[in-house]
Amino acid sequence: MNIKKNIAVTILTTSFLISGISNPIGYNVSAFRPIEVNASSIKTSDNNKYLLNIQNSYSTKTSKDKYEIVKSSGASKDKKNTKDAKDTKDVKDTKALTAIKENTEKKNDSKENKNSKDSKETNETKDTTDNKINKDISYSDKGDEFENGKKIEIGDIKVVNLKGTWREMGRQYGYLMKKELEDLDTFLDLIIEANEGNASTARAIVDQQIAQTPYRINQFFEGASETSGFTVDELQIINAVERIGGLPKCSVAMAWDKYAKSDLVIGRNYDWSESFALLKDDIAVTVYHPADGALATATVGYVGEIYAVNGLNEKGIFLELNNGKPSANIKSPDPRITGTTMLFECLFESDELSDMDLFFNTTNCSSSYIINVADENKGQSFEWCPVGVKHGESTLPNGLLVSTNYYVNKDWLFNTPSDKNSWSGITRRNNLIELCENNKGKIDAEKMMEIINKTVEEGGAKNDLTVYQLVVVPKTKILWLQITGGSEWTKIDVDSFFKS
Template identity: 25%
Template sequence: MGSKSRKIHRRRMGQFDADTSIPRKMEFHKLLIKGRKKALKYLRAFRVFIFFVLLLQIGTLPGCKIYSAFDSVLNPEWENFEQLPSGNPRLEYIHSIPVIHLYGTPAEMGTQYGTILKKQLEGLEYISTRFFPKKKINEFIHTAIEVEKHLPDEILEFLSKMAETSGVDYYKLLAVNTVPRVTCSALAVWDDATEDGNLLMGRNADYTFKRINKALGLIVVKHPENGYATVSSSFLGLAGAYTGMNEKGVSYGNMLVYNGFEDGETAGGVPVQLLMQSAAETKNSAREMIEYLTSQNHVVPVSVMCADSNEAILAELGKTNFAVREGNKGVLAASNYFYSSGMFETPETDKRFSALMLKARDHYGAFNPGHLKDAMHAARKQNETLQTVLFEPAKMLMHVSMNKVPASKGPFTTFNILELLEK
């Protein structure tokens, strides 16, 4: 090759090198932008920190009180924590998740709850007054008073003692337990659908007010004087349970429904989370629990999925009627819409419901807990999934991710229900 050819060859090689450097420069530019965004995020967090420090130094502004309230609720090591022996009412931590154990009658358990979590409940009460206008709080309380007339005595005893020992206004606690609205989704697979035939059930808990709720999740273990012990994935201040498992392996979770016939709330109904707690303490199968729930009056249209080691069943609960859906070839899913004939005003197609069904189809016959995690993550609600719970009733296991968004991403903490109930 002559000198001229070598020069041309070198020039072409140099041009090729220059061209391939463009993607590298673009990647470097993206990294700079990403780093700048992260730096701004940390700077904003630092400014917030300085703001709160200044509030503390001043000591007289309302911000000091709300900072203290947030500190009480958000502090990962709640100050009332004590490592007490098994068999005692107590708060303990399992992989950073707070777990409260309650024992005895409803009144005794309410007393224990209010005493152990007094500071956190006080903080929650104050925060709620800062997040909601007084008019809205009064509306919540008015609704709660109407519902109160129809609540079971054991729930009223629990709440009154919680209020008495915590010092939090009874009617505000009542509102917390009767007004909350949740938008969730659930999936159950079993028999031929799973790799070993064992039933798996998952539930996402989606909440709009994540600024408050994302730090309030806890596990509540109730050891009642009469009835079955229960383990629920709950929120601070709740007497009932949106999702949980009892000592018989009956697992449950509810979903608010948007396309029912009835609008508004029904006088004479009982909030479903309170009914589920009562059912969990008295029913030893999914079918028994469904039969109980379909015999009750409900405040708003909801769906409830119940499962045990043998089957999963879904109750679509209107305020004046109901329908029961059972699995098709070992698959059952639900989100925020009724699907049974005669239960809905308009049919709806929901992408979260579709995501659950597609995951069940894709892994049919080999479905395992890992696939269930993937399915619940695929069905998450953007910026709202604060708790994800996976159940294995035959093994008495409950896998929980909470107090983060999206919780469906994990990591999950595994609770052995039988071991937890022995404590």
């Protein structure tokens, strides 16, 4: 299927209570020494031309056959499949890109001409100021509607507003986001095809995810299957794209008090494996309006992801997820609902920042993360892994929080991280700290855009793996989104969607 230029913002309404997920556990942390992650230092270059080339390399063939391979692989729970599930984390992006390049010859002339025109128009509209806000989006803009759902599309940015029960919101999402879901379908086809022999691994991951999916989200997929043309199983495969496709490498900076010009502001670089550059046009901001009275919540992520790696709710509570495996490369010894799903739940139920402490003190996770949270007054960092949780923000002066991909709390007994095993995480963090110190008292949304847009070579954190960037002001509930190789900074009035 041909790739369309699609970024989505989705809004849904629902409650999301999960009982029985609790209790800090008494494992001996020293027994869980991390396995060093092989990761080379990140370097940044002008890769826009490369991204434009691979963007057009998707095959027009359907991925249904590949789904059949994944389905037929089964999900036996023997030791082999357990090993397969572990090995999937090391998906070879280079193989995926090779397969993609081989498909380049299949693109037709009309698509080449269209992309050439799109590229020309983008260059013509680009302002000399890197941080130009080239468009605004609010709920009052015109859009497509289905039942109680609405999708607003401006350029390559889409905002989808969903209302009702989980099944009703799923129906709205499936109908309004059908083409974008097809894009993810094609991407997964290429990823699985490029990694022959890993179909059973992917199947094991999906089956594990299905077993851990709460009832309400299953209802969402049931609804989406009624209108999207995809089965529930296929939607679950799409929902697992990040687990099948690699590991994230991200960074965040938060400034308030003496560091901020006025309101607390957050800057976030979302970095992923190289092949995920193909999905730069399929990113969604999803806002949930729960019919049962839970808090309206917006998430930002790939289309088809029904969980939270970035989120902001109607009370101005924000959270974002960074990979913490360079410090604690361990997994839960027991089956647990995935951390991203639990973060999703947390946003629906947290009306003040103190609720975050309660959540992390109560909830064990399935893997190792760094979760950075904020309200309009301050930011906090939770180093969250299967053996416990610790705060990480106290290592910096009040008013500043900077996090990449390693734990900074010295009480952990894990191995000391390095640039080599944290995707240059130490350098990226130090660069952001220095930039924030140099701009102390001046940091607002525009200045934060400038800070997180600086490359590693320029003394910043942006790199070749940066897929998209966010700037968020929790007080006003406004976020700005920029897509690498795509949309420039776009202002999205999330509050207008919350109030719709």
